[in-house]
Amino acid sequence: MTTILSLSGVNKHFGALTVADNVAFxxxxxxxxxxxxxxxxxxxxxxxxxxxxxxxxxxxIFFEGRDVTRKSAAERCRMGIARSFQIPHPFTGMSVYENLLVAAAFGAPGSGGGREVCAEILERTGLMGEANRPAGSLTLLERKRLELARALASGPKLLLLDEIAGGLTEAECHDLVETVCGIRDAGVSIIWIEHVVHALTAVVERLIVIDFGRIVADGKPAAVMADPLVQEIYMGIAVDDETA
Ligand SMILES: Nc1ncnc2c1ncn2[C@@H]1O[C@H](COP(=O)(O)OP(=O)(O)OP(=O)(O)O)[C@@H](O)[C@H]1O
Structure with missing residues (x-):
């Protein structure tokens, strides 16, 4: 199988703080x-x-076999890496549709966005009815959907989703999961950071756990979530508590 993204011995320090510690996958x-x-x-x-x-x-960091370690975010976006942010920051004075056109203009040439593609993305993300509304008037769910739609409009091969399910109701979360499954099934590679674990495990086939900048578990979601070390560091369940 072709590797789309490869990280090799990645470290990041902020002064004395290590936030990425020899990350490789x-x-x-x-x-x-x-x-x-x-x-x-x-x-x-x-x-x-x-x-x-x-x-x-x-x-x-390699993307499609090319070393992108020193490439800018804009260059990587044109190559096909798109990202949604934890806190959506749309162009609030522009309409939802215009927001997509802007994203498409900065994205991967030829693969994202013409007007027809943007219209199709509005449909896929459940925003067609909001196309002409100013982005600043959207609800939280709609803003999260717009964040996803903007990332899609750039024509990604790899989509990075940062906590898109936080703050949503169960029903909204379910709808969002359906949308992300559709993107996955269309062949887009996805890395999704999420605290809402049940939403995540409904979509992903693999789970990585990070603690203090290090990968401490990597595997099938059920196996990773059952790992006592993961339960201890992520969910605060001490290994001894369970056996007590
Ligand atoms: N630009 C920066 N300068 C200094 N420290 C930073 C910077 N960015 C992040 N940090 C610190 O790096 C650590 C990791 O932050 P990061 O936002 O990556 O964590 P996270 O796992 O995404 O957390 P959360 O789940 O709360 O979003 C934190 O201690 C944070 O305060």
Whole structure:
């Protein structure tokens, strides 16, 4: 299977703080990978490193076999890496549709966006009825959908989703999961950071756990979630408590 993304010995330090500690993994093309870990573990930093907002202190990142370690976020976006942010920041004065057109203009040439593609993305993300509304007037769910739609409009081969399910109701979360499954089934590779674990495991086939910037577990979701070490560091269930 072709590897779309490869991280090799990636380290990131902020002064004395290590937030990525020798991170290494390969993502096969078309795979949906979930990333979980406690607050402050370094998950968003990892996205910043993959997306190009930050450069690693050492190590290398390859996308489709090309070394992108020193490429800018804009260059990586044109190559096909798109990202949604934990806190959506749309162009609030522009309509939903215009927001997509802007994203398409900065994305991968030829694969994202013409007007027809943007219209199709509005449909897929449940925003067609909101196309002409100012983005600033959207609800939280609609903003999260727009964040996803903007990332799709750039024509990604790899989609990085940062906590898109947080703050949603069960029903909204279910709808969002359906949408992400549709994107996955269309062949887009996905890495999704999420605290809402049941939403994540409904979509991903592989789970990585990060703690203090290190990968501490990597495997099938059920096996990873059953790992006593993961239960202890992520869910606060001490191994001894369970056996007591
Ligand atoms: N630019 C920066 N300068 C200094 N420290 C930073 C910077 N960005 C992040 N950090 C620190 O790095 C650590 C990891 O932050 P990061 O946002 O990657 O964690 P996270 O796992 O995404 O957390 P959360 O689940 O709360 O979003 C935190 O201690 C954070 O305060």
């Amino acid at each position: 390969d993502l096969p093309e078309g795979q949906a990978l979930g990333i979980i870990g406690p607050n402050g573990a370094g998950k968003s930093t990892l996205f910043n490193l993959i997306g190009g907002a930050l450069s690693p202190s050492s190590g290398a």
